[in-house]
Amino acid sequence: MYDSDSSGNYTCPKCKSEYRIHQGHVPMRDKDQINCDICGDLIKRWNGSRVFNAELLKAGEKPKQE
Numbered sequence: 001m002y003d004s005d006s007s008g009n010y011t012c013p014k015c016k017s018e019y020r021i022h023q024g025h026v027p028m029r030d031k032d033q034i035n036c037d038i039c040g041d042l043i044k045r046w047n048g049s050r051v052f053n054a055e056l057l058k059a060g061e062k063p064k065q066e
């Protein structure tokens with residue numbers, strides 16, 4: 001999981017997809033999370049007026065079901 005509050009790049013540890021994390025603010029407190037588009041792994045979770053959004057830069061390989 002991306003453990004900094006600032007914007008930056010994130011690479012999914014499961015499928016190696018690359019994301020750019022954008023940070024924004026909303027007037028109301030918000031609680032939500034972002035999951036990887038490819039494998040569904042948790043990218044970021046928050047609870048507050050700071051919100052995040054992940055832009056997919058490079059899609060990784062979807063892990064095979066075992």
Ligand SMILES: [Zn+2]
Pocket residue numbers: 012013014015016017036037038039040041060
């Ligand atoms: Zn992933």
